[in-house]
Amino acid sequence: MDFGGGEEIRFERIGRAGVVTMTRPQALNAITHRMINALSRALDAWEADPEIDLVLLRGEGRAFSAGGDIMAVYEGGKAGTPPIEFFADEYRLNARIPRFAKPYVSLIDGIVMGGGVGLSFHGSYRVLTENAQFAMPEVGIGFFPDVGGSHLLPGLEGSFGVYLALTGERIRYGDALWSGLATHAIKAADQAVFVQDLTETGDVNAALRRHAVAAEAETGEPVREAISRHFSRDTLAEIIASLEAGASDEFASKTLAIMAQRSPTSLNVAFRQIHAGRSLAMDDCMRMEFRILVRMLQGHDFYEGIRAAIVDKDRQPKWRPAGLGAVSPEDVDPYFASLGERELAL
Numbered sequence: 001m002d003f004g005g006g007e008e009i010r011f012e013r014i015g016r017a018g019v020v021t022m023t024r025p026q027a028l029n030a031i032t033h034r035m036i037n038a039l040s041r042a043l044d045a046w047e048a049d050p051e052i053d054l055v056l057l058r059g060e061g062r063a064f065s066a067g068g069d070i071m072a073v074y075e076g077g078k079a080g081t082p083p084i085e086f087f088a089d090e091y092r093l094n095a096r097i098p099r100f101a102k103p104y105v106s107l108i109d110g111i112v113m114g115g116g117v118g119l120s121f122h123g124s125y126r127v128l129t130e131n132a133q134f135a136m137p138e139v140g141i142g143f144f145p146d147v148g149g150s151h152l153l154p155g156l157e158g159s160f161g162v163y164l165a166l167t168g169e170r171i172r173y174g175d176a177l178w179s180g181l182a183t184h185a186i187k188a189a190d191q192a193v194f195v196q197d198l199t200e201t202g203d204v205n206a207a208l209r210r211h212a213v214a215a216e217a218e219t220g221e222p223v224r225e226a227i228s229r230h231f232s233r234d235t236l237a238e239i240i241a242s243l244e245a246g247a248s249d250e251f252a253s254k255t256l257a258i259m260a261q262r263s264p265t266s267l268n269v270a271f272r273q274i275h276a277g278r279s280l281a282m283d284d285c286m287r288m289e290f291r292i293l294v295r296m297l298q299g300h301d302f303y304e305g306i307r308a309a310i311v312d313k314d315r316q317p318k319w320r321p322a323g324l325g326a327v328s329p330e331d332v333d334p335y336f337a338s339l340g341e342r343e344l345a346l
Contacts, residue, residue, distance in 0.1 A: 003045070005038030016053040016202030018046040019195075025061025030069045031115035033086040039119070040093050047101050053202030054103040056195065057120060064108045064132070065116025070141075073297075074306040082297040087146075088344060090115065091286045091293075094148045095346050097122040098282050103204045107195070108132045109188055118147025121181060122282070125204055128173035129188040130215070134181060137168035139266040141309055142301030142317065144292055150277030151285040156180050158228035165270045166231070166239070167258050174215040184208050185215040226251045236271040240324065263301040263317070264324045268332045276336070283346050288336065290344035295335045 001011040010021045020039060022029040046052040059065050068090070076083045097104060097119070104123030112120060113135045120126060128134075136145040136153070145153065145165045153161030160179040164171070176182035186194055190211050197207040217224070230242045230252070240259070246252035259267065269292060277285050296302050300320045308317035321327055 003038040003041040005035055008032055009035045009038050011038070011042050013052065015199035016051070017199040018042065018049075018052045018055045019199065020055065020057045022057075022059045022065055025059075025063070027069070028063035028066035028111060029059040029061065029116065030066055031090070031119065032069050032072075033083070033089065036086070036090050036093055040089070040096065043093075043096060043100055052102065054105060054198065054204055055100070055123075056105045056107060056198060057123070058107045058195075059110065059116075061110070062131075063111040063116075064106075065113070065119065066111045067114025067116055070114075070306060071310060074303060074311070077297050077303060084294065084297070087293050088290065090118065090147065091290055091344060092346055094118040094122060095283050095286045100124075105198065105204055107191065108134075108182075109191060111135075113137060115147055117149070117152070121152055122148055125184065125208070126176075126182045127184045127186055127194075127208070127212075128176055128182045128215075129186055129191065130173055131188050132173045132176065132182075133170050134172075134176050135168060135170040136164055137170075139166060139262040139270055140168045140305065142263040142266055142299075142303070142305030142319065143296060144266055144270045144273060144289075146289045146293060148282065148285060148289070150273045150280065150289055151282045152181075154274050154278040158224055159231035160224075160227060162231040162239075162271070162274055163227045163255075165274050166236075166262070166267055167255060168262070169258070172218050174217045175219050177215050178217040184212045186211045187213055223251050230255070236268060236324070239271075263305060263319045264321055264327050265299070265301050265319070265331070267324065268327045269296075269335050272332055272336065286346065287344045291337065291339055292335045294339060294342070 003011050008024050010023050012019045073083055105125040106120035106123050107127050109129040109131045111133050136149055138145050153165050156179040173185050177185055194211045233239045233242055243252045243256045304317050308314055
């Protein structure tokens with residue numbers, strides 16, 4: 001079954017299911033424009049196909065998907081041709097997934113970050129194994145938690161989404177379950193029989209009743225309480241002040257050190273983005289994120305973050321501005337301003 005994905009993504013009709021497998025294991029299934037467009041075409045076809053009861057999305061190899069093909073974005077931007085259309089099509093697909101009329105099951109075994117989150121966590125079922133690792137680490141590379149992060153993260157329990165957005169920390173399946181990111185967990189060893197059950201019956205809920213397991217939160221109650229206390233504040237400055245007031249506490253001091261490494265501009269933009277997303281529908285979140293994206297690709301910190309993390313690998317980004325105190329609300333406003341005729345069309 002070919003929707004134009006080539007060797008990067010495979011589409012199969014297995015029993016009652018349309019099964020999508022991302023097939024770039026050497027690149028940790030990093031998302032390409034070709035994959036985005038192929039999946040969009042598949043969803044259009046399968047939604048109208050009476051013989052398809054559900055869609056199952058999975059990744060080949062040790063990662064579900066580690067994000068977008070960030071080097072392609074970096075190289076295009078440095079050459080003066082940032083891949084705006086890639087992001088436009090990706091964001092359209094992110095907005096399309098919650099509207100998909102049939103069960104959309106993401107089976108996540110391994111790393112899921114960035115663009116991989118956008119393809120999976122807006123679906124109706126997010127099933128994680130004990131091998132899953134979730135992160136939205138964009139503030140660490142001078143970017144922001146996009147692909148619908150502004151819709152996904154604000155509603156998590158105990159201000160956990162704000163914490164994840166501002167630190168980029170990784171979590172596992174137990175934390176994903178208690179916070180509301182995941183809907184279910186299964187054992188990694190049960191994946192094959194779970195997929196067989198799904199495809200043979202087309203009944204997601206029945207399959208999950210047979211295979212779902214409990215998973216305890218990896219983050220202990222005292223730390224969850226600290227996250228809620230610090231990250232529920234109304235401004236970024238208040239979050240920092242709250243952490244500084246408890247700097248003798250191990251969690252607070254560690255978190256301050258993590259945030260000190262992140263782009264000050266990205267932290268300010270991400271905080272405003274997540275708070276704005278609380279009152280926005282998914283489509284409006286994606287339009288907002290597209291505005292931020294366009295301005296980020298015209299700026300400095302994204303390219304500097306990629307240089308430091310991937311190109312030169314010196315891990316010493318030179319952010320502009322260099323400190324949180326140097327970023328004013330007026331500096332953040334343009335990231336959210338209308339693009340006029342260039343607004344994202346959904």
